[in-house]
Amino acid sequence: MVARPALRRAIPSSLRSTSSKLLHAESRISRPFSTTLQSQQKPNNNNNSVPEYAIPDPARPTHFGFETVTEAEKRERVAGVFTSVAESYDRMNDLMSFGWHRVWKDHFVASLNPGFSPLTSSSDPRAPQHILDIAGGTGDIAFRMLHTAHILNGNPDVRVTISDINPAMLSVGKQRSAALPASQQAALSFLEANAEDLTQTKPLGANQVGYSPTTGVPDESVDLYTVAFGIRNFSNIPAALREAYRVLKPGGVFACLEFSKADAHPLFNTIYKQWSFSAIPLIGQLVAGDRDSYQYLVESIEKFPSQEDFRDMIVDAGFVVGGKGYEDLTGGVAAIHKGMKPRRK
Amino acid sequence: MRPSPIPLRRAARQILSSSSTIRAAAPALPTARRSLNTSTSTTGSDCTCGNGSSRRPQIQQLPKQQQHQQRSSYHSYDHPSSPAAFTPVEESILSVAYQHVPSHGFTSSALAAGARDAGYLDISPTILPEGAFTLIRYHLVKQREGLAARASDLFGGEGHVGARPGLSEREIKARVEAVTWERLLANAQVIGRWQEALAIMAQPSYVPPSLKELALLSDEILFLAGDSSVDPSWYTKRASLSTIYAAAELFMTNDHSPEFMDTRAFLNRRLREVNEVGGVFRNLREWVGFTATAGVNVLRSKGVRI
Numbered sequence: 001m002v003a004r005p006a007l008r009r010a011i012p013s014s015l016r017s018t019s020s021k022l023l024h025a026e027s028r029i030s031r032p033f034s035t036t037l038q039s040q041q042k043p044n045n046n047n048n049s050v051p052e053y054a055i056p057d058p059a060r061p062t063h064f065g066f067e068t069v070t071e072a073e074k075r076e077r078v079a080g081v082f083t084s085v086a087e088s089y090d091r092m093n094d095l096m097s098f099g100w101h102r103v104w105k106d107h108f109v110a111s112l113n114p115g116f117s118p119l120t121s122s123s124d125p126r127a128p129q130h131i132l133d134i135a136g137g138t139g140d141i142a143f144r145m146l147h148t149a150h151i152l153n154g155n156p157d158v159r160v161t162i163s164d165i166n167p168a169m170l171s172v173g174k175q176r177s178a179a180l181p182a183s184q185q186a187a188l189s190f191l192e193a194n195a196e197d198l199t200q201t202k203p204l205g206a207n208q209v210g211y212s213p214t215t216g217v218p219d220e221s222v223d224l225y226t227v228a229f230g231i232r233n234f235s236n237i238p239a240a241l242r243e244a245y246r247v248l249k250p251g252g253v254f255a256c257l258e259f260s261k262a263d264a265h266p267l268f269n270t271i272y273k274q275w276s277f278s279a280i281p282l283i284g285q286l287v288a289g290d291r292d293s294y295q296y297l298v299e300s301i302e303k304f305p306s307q308e309d310f311r312d313m314i315v316d317a318g319f320v321v322g323g324k325g326y327e328d329l330t331g332g333v334a335a336i337h338k339g340m341k342p343r344r345k
Numbered sequence: 346m347r348p349s350p351i352p353l354r355r356a357a358r359q360i361l362s363s364s365s366t367i368r369a370a371a372p373a374l375p376t377a378r379r380s381l382n383t384s385t386s387t388t389g390s391d392c393t394c395g396n397g398s399s400r401r402p403q404i405q406q407l408p409k410q411q412q413h414q415q416r417s418s419y420h421s422y423d424h425p426s427s428p429a430a431f432t433p434v435e436e437s438i439l440s441v442a443y444q445h446v447p448s449h450g451f452t453s454s455a456l457a458a459g460a461r462d463a464g465y466l467d468i469s470p471t472i473l474p475e476g477a478f479t480l481i482r483y484h485l486v487k488q489r490e491g492l493a494a495r496a497s498d499l500f501g502g503e504g505h506v507g508a509r510p511g512l513s514e515r516e517i518k519a520r521v522e523a524v525t526w527e528r529l530l531a532n533a534q535v536i537g538r539w540q541e542a543l544a545i546m547a548q549p550s551y552v553p554p555s556l557k558e559l560a561l562l563s564d565e566i567l568f569l570a571g572d573s574s575v576d577p578s579w580y581t582k583r584a585s586l587s588t589i590y591a592a593a594e595l596f597m598t599n600d601h602s603p604e605f606m607d608t609r610a611f612l613n614r615r616l617r618e619v620n621e622v623g624g625v626f627r628n629l630r631e632w633v634g635f636t637a638t639a640g641v642n643v644l645r646s647k648g649v650r651i
Contacts, residue, residue, distance in 0.1 A: 112471050118458035251465035320434045323474035340472045
């Protein structure tokens, strides 16, 4: 964090021209995967051979905000950030986005409509579903999923597993889940796991269903894999996408809600960047007493790939997408990416 | 709207292809034409051709970028047809879900039922970006694309579709009516659900794609009927046909007469009205033109320098 003051001075003026070029150059160096090159080399991804960049390597360089660190170091430092913000995470989300993140999350869950089944004449139209909410620490997405599935769609056979690498975030979610109806609490389980390797998991608490500490998440066991505002913190995103592909059933859906690029609207984008780079770290300092963690949050948003690039990464992991593959929210400040694991041939 | 390029380009095209009889007579020419489109692969089997042998060269192996550059929003001989509207996976879900429309309507129920039949999960259709509207768009696109084959059945063979020399104005009008009716009949399967589909299409976010489909449809109908106008009537014909088609479609949702006879009568009345209004406008224009010229001449005769 030595470079922080210099960085702060540089950012407001350089948002438009110089630093963006610099960032691109840097991202080309530090990002070990180039989706376009990969898709040229391997047009038909059959997922049998995992490319080198998708194998987690603790020594490989990646980025932590605007800094370049190794994957192992990033994992540690992200853990540090979220341990320090866990308590104030939800309050800060409201302050930073003017409460708008609730609208995004509601829309995200409504568009997935978990637990929905067609009204057919077959014996039991309501199929059970297993939803894996990765990086879902405080339960925002999981609780909404349960509400939609159990109450709106009347399907009690939907269970949700909240997985997070960070036990501090998970325990916040665990506390909040105490306010849920008992039936929904019963359908909820907490899992401490690294999304890049879901074969090694550690249950949190005692109410986990179906998982023993050694087996991890089995292949083809999940209907819906969601990750909301989490994937940009992963050390190795391609590895996480491949792991998602592994645990999903054929026909299962990968859905990701994440901050993205609002480049299509230059004026709005300028205001948004000013807000995120000057106000959010300040709010973090005042409310949570932790400026650096929130500085990291806005930098990591800046470093996350654009809608199209991330869509290509999803396709590269073997998923198929519908339409253009993503949906912009609020002009592209956030975006929903969805992919489906195709049927076995 | 770009003002002139479309009629102009069509005019140029017509001059170039004015000797379509010659091309038909000389067997060497179609191959020569194919060699002109060196980067394209024409699939002769599924194009219902009006002009010479290949109406729309179906480009399949063009790089993506090129396809995007060359797409056109109207019926063009010079542009490749737009890339497939649905990806194979979308197609596999939608084609099965479409079978459920008469019982489930254009709803996510139909989509989920279709996904089950196609061997996917209930959650799978959520990757379709526009939900139930995707199913409506599937209906619109498929019926529009199927219209060419139905029109060629109607007019007696592939060679009789599209612009041909010797088609009189009256014949073209009759053909427009016939093709429009064919398209309306394609709604008969789902007519019980069409009102709710129209309601979904009227939702603000779905209005632009719905209007675009309507524009493409009227362009297709006029093309298949053999309209080859290259003047401002290119626009007015498409606009009035779009209005008439939309009105007839709405009328059809409440039509309980055998074989939708009332709808056909309604369609005929609307088309006749357009002709009458068109006639009035033509007469009015002629009168204004005559009066203006006469007025100028009167003024000139009085010594005004005009």
